[in-house]
Amino acid sequence: MKNLIFDLGDVIIPIDLRAPLRNFAMLANMTEEATEALWKQHGIWQRHETGLIDDDTFRAAVREIMGNQPNSPANWADEVIDTAWNTVLLDLPVERIERIRALALNYRLFLLSNTNAIHIREVNRRLDSLGQPPLETLFERVFYSHDLKMAKPSPGIFQHVLREASLAAEETAFFDDNAGNIEAAAALGIQAVHVAAPLTILDYLKDY
Known part of the structure; x- marks a missing residue:
């Protein structure tokens, strides 16, 4: 991976x-x-x-x-x-950000979100208040639905990310809380991980 x-x-x-x-x-x-x-x-x-x-x-x-x-x-x-x-948007757990930053030492990291510019500005404001970098710096590339004019679970948005970032599906893991998005990614050969409460992303990243 x-x-x-x-x-x-x-x-x-x-x-x-x-x-x-x-x-x-x-x-x-x-x-x-x-x-x-x-x-x-x-x-x-x-x-x-x-x-x-x-x-x-x-x-x-x-x-x-x-x-x-x-x-x-x-x-x-x-x-x-x-x-x-x-x-x-609820409180942003800083430990999740720190874990993602640590992963950058060993993996290429990307963000794929169904979102809008108002929410992204607010998330970045909160990151700044925590002394953390903005999303656009935290990840190698960010892919936002409002920029791409398409949204998950459309196969096209996953294909766009794979193509634009030159990623092989079989070498890529995708973490999402929505079952439909997970199914769409898995259908393309991506290792799709369904993040489901009460577990958090920290639990799913223990082996990475």
Whole structure:
């Protein structure tokens, strides 16, 4: 094994996928269920994650789809939206970062994440506050869905990473918390490791 590819959410940094829904619902004086229904109807989460809309368009879409609610978000500042959006990210365990940095001595390291620029800026801000390098320095290459305009579990995104980084699938391990992503990677010959609670990435890296 020569190459290690990591997912970001719930592998490196713990996440709470429902936290943004709870926070936007609270801001708009709505129920969480009604907020979730609106977001699913308009698909802005997925469009943002796959780069079909940029950060400004995403924020405008949030204001628009929730604008007819009792507590109108029409005047929400960008910072208000970003703060609620970033509640998906929980505390970043520094020991995971230090373990990954140690692995760089023996492996080529890569990051492959379904994400968006707002979340990446926040993760890098937190890394800086911990005295750690940004993701783009921590890994040899980073591959973000919003840049590539495609997302896991599409086989194309894995093929892109293998091709761009000149990786042999059989020499590459991939760590992800999503079973569908694991299946897609394994189908291409990558050694796919499903990171499942209560274990953490530190448990799966003991033999590396």
